Amino acid sequence: MxxxxxxxxxxxxxxxxxxxxxxxxxxxxxxxxxxxxxxxxxxxxxxxxxxxxxxxxxxxxxxxMAPLPGMEEVPPHWFTYFAVADLDAALQATKAQGGEILRPPFDIPGVGRIAIITDPTGAALGIMTPAG
Structure with missing residues (x-):
C-alpha cells in the first residue's frame, strides 16, 4: 500500500x-x-x-477550546483523529451506519482533509485523509 x-x-x-x-x-x-x-x-x-x-x-x-462555539458546557477532554484513505467514502459509510457529520470536511494545508463526526454509538471523533 x-x-x-x-x-x-x-x-x-x-x-x-x-x-x-x-x-x-x-x-x-x-x-x-x-x-x-x-x-x-x-x-x-x-x-x-x-x-x-x-x-x-x-x-x-x-x-x-473556549473560542469554539457550542463547547461552553463540554469539559476539557482528549480528542482523537483516525486516518482514512478516502474521506468522502468514510463519511458515506458513517451516515449509512447511523453516524452523524458534525462538521463537514475542511482542509488544513500540510495536515490533511478532516471531518468531525459521531460514530453510530454517538462517540465524537475526527476522521481525516492525511496530507502527503
Whole structure:
C-alpha cells in the first residue's frame, strides 16, 4: 500500500481541548517530557495551537477550546483523529451506519482533509485523509 491507504484505520493524532492551556502545557512538559512548539491557527480568533513533541517527534496537540462555539458546557477532554484513505467514502459509510457529520470536511494545508463526526454509538471523533 502507499499514500493514504497505508495509514487507513490508524490513530493519527490526538489533541487536548482545554480552557487552561498554560496549566496543560506545564503539566505535559513536566510529566511527559514534551517540548512545546506553537503553530498559528487558520482562524486568528482561535489563537495558537500547541504541539507537544518527544525526541523531536510530534505526539499530540493542545488547544484552547473556549473560542469554539457550542463547547461552553463540554469539559476539557482528549480528542482523537483516525486516518482514512478516502474521506468522502468514510463519511458515506458513517451516515449509512447511523453516524452523524458534525462538521463537514475542511482542509488544513500540510495536515490533511478532516471531518468531525459521531460514530453510530454517538462517540465524537475526527476522521481525516492525511496530507502527503
Amino acid at each position: 502507499s499514500g493514504a491507504a497505508e495509514h487507513h484505520g490508524k490513530v493519527w493524532w490526538s489533541e487536548l481541548m482545554t480552557r487552561d492551556v498554560k496549566a496543560a502545557l506545564h503539566y505535559y512538559e513536566t510529566v511527559c517530557g514534551w517540548t512545546i512548539s506553537q503553530m498559528p491557527m487558520q482562524d486568528p480568533k482561535m489563537g495558537t495551537y500547541y504541539m507537544g513533541s518527544r525526541n523531536d517527534q510530534p505526539v499530540a496537540g493542545i488547544m484552547d
